[in-house]
Amino acid sequence: MLDFAVLKYRNQKLSEQLAVHKFEYHALEGKFDDLxxxxxxxxxxxxxxxxxxxxxxxxxxxxxxxxxxxxxxxxSAGPSNVSTG
Known part of the structure; x- marks a missing residue:
């Protein structure tokens, strides 16, 4: 049972990190498109x-x-768009 609780906790933390990375990725992607x-x-x-x-x-x-x-x-035709004065 202990291993399951540890794995569940680690999975939750990894999911949170993934969400943060996705958010940062989309923000950087938007900046890149603007550039x-x-x-x-x-x-x-x-x-x-x-x-x-x-x-x-x-x-x-x-x-x-x-x-x-x-x-x-x-x-004889003169240059285009230039005034010679």
Whole structure:
């Protein structure tokens, strides 16, 4: 009988520990999902900034080539979205 009481007590304690671990796991899982969403938004913003930067650099190169006197078909159309003043 004593062994049964000890096993029952240990089982109860293990069940309590399991419940605590499950709770902590779900809390951490929620934090992880939040971080993934923030990281996704950060990457989207970074991609947009990189594309804008590449577009600006391309337009500035076109302006530089056109002002240097080099005849290029794109010089007559002018660069897109950039004002030369």
């Amino acid at each position: 993934k969403q923030k990281q996704k938004a950060h990457h989207e913003t970074q991609d947009l900034a990189n594309k804008s930067w590449e577009h600006l650099v391309r337009d500035l190169k076109a302006i530089s080539v056109c002002k240097s006197g080099f005849q290029n078909p794109s010089c």
